[in-house]
Amino acid sequence: MTRTRLYRLGAAVATAATLLIATACAPGPSGGGTPAAPTNEVSKDISSAGPVTLSVWDQNTDGGMVKAQEQLNTEFQKMYPNVTIKRTVESFSDLKSTLKLALSSNTPPDVVQANQGYPDMGAFVAAGMLRPMNDYAKLYGWDTYYPESLLKQNSFSSDGKTWQGDTLFGVSQTGEVVGIYYNREKLASLGLSAPTTLGELDAAMAAAKAKGMLPMAFGNLDKSPGIHMFGVVQAAVAGAPAVKNLVSGREGAWTDPASLKAAQQVAAWSAEGYLTPGTNGVSRDDAVATFGKGGALFTLTGTWLQQPLQDALGDNVGFTTLTSDDGKPATTGGQGLAWAITSKSAHPDVAAAYIDFVTNAKAAQVLLDSGNLPTVLPTGYEPKANTLAADIATRYRETQKADGVVPYLDYSTPTFYDTITTGMQELLGGQVDPQQFVDSLQKDYAAFLKNQK
Structure with a gap:
């Protein structure tokens, strides 16, 4: 006791x-x-x-x-x-x-x-x-x-x-990285391998939609998943160094072409029906459960869900992260x-x-x-090949070695969590367009930087 x-x-x-x-x-x-x-x-x-x-x-x-x-x-x-x-x-x-x-x-x-x-x-x-x-x-x-x-x-x-x-x-x-969990059998049925670029992910979701599959189980009722989705896409478009500088207030703007392109990509996924219908009214846990029951090709979330998804899908679940246009690992996460x-x-x-x-x-x-990722992996840790644990350890090590892990975007200003989560719900729901979304982020960011001087 x-x-x-x-x-x-x-x-x-x-x-x-x-x-x-x-x-x-x-x-x-x-x-x-x-x-x-x-x-x-x-x-x-x-x-x-x-x-x-x-x-x-x-x-x-x-x-x-x-x-x-x-x-x-x-x-x-x-x-x-x-x-x-x-x-x-x-x-x-x-x-x-x-x-x-x-x-x-x-x-x-x-x-x-x-x-x-x-x-x-x-x-x-x-x-x-x-x-x-x-x-x-x-x-x-x-x-x-x-x-x-x-x-x-x-x-x-x-x-x-x-x-x-x-x-x-x-x-x-x-330790944490946000990436793409995928159903190995469904992906193989489409003749595809795990996506490692934004273009490959987009093409895989289009192929899944054409075959009547739900491309990505995703729920944004809890708000924080929206930060994760935009963070993954923005890092893939802009590259880790640029987003790190932006989040840290060193240089850049949320209205830069790369951030706008990322917002356009996210809005397109929603408009094309690649995400769970009514995603803003679906909880993260419900979306993950749908994926765990074989109801979708992908789900986008973090390594903290390793054990639940391992329990649900066994050897049929894999994990991948994306690279930016320069071929270097880049995703949101850290610890x-x-x-x-x-x-x-x-x-x-x-x-x-x-x-x-x-x-x-x-x-x-x-x-x-217990199926978790520690901040510091023990020296010599090598999980069994072709398992979810191996996928996660490999991706974590690769992104850390390449300095490709971008801090969570809500760290940027005292009010940024509310700004970006509200903005992502509106972007996914079609209430704002990509330009309006990045404009709202930049307004918050610019006001904070001005007060810091």
């Missing part, structure tokens, strides 16, 4: 969440938004901390992640019997709403999973809600275990104004939400030990054993 207490919360009331956005811009606990630098020496001595109830909030609700997280929590409590984990688990969309409320309370959780970029992590840092973690990175070796590019995604300036700054505020447990320590936690050493336990090399093997 586990001592982990599991809580599930409903979505927060919209008005309360709106209130918190204002709170995130208000002074933090010490009278300013910037969190105070830690003053106590950090320690790995957890056993002498006395009885501790560690409050942990995460969004590990998908397939194999449920099993892995429960196993890791149980093992941590066995190692440290003085610690009881009080776990709250939410879907990604619910966590985005409820976490803002929780962090503004007088008794916030000790450990949370925070979405990277300006909308969430940046707002929390600016409000003084997260504890800097550079000292723990040195203590546990995170600064050498993780690639520098991934550490930067979890970093901000200490005031929260500049993403990819010098202060680390979290580390991630899972899962960052595990962070809240600034009001009374047990930061225990919190850091927990984060290390669920993200380190030993945890990576637990993740692999």
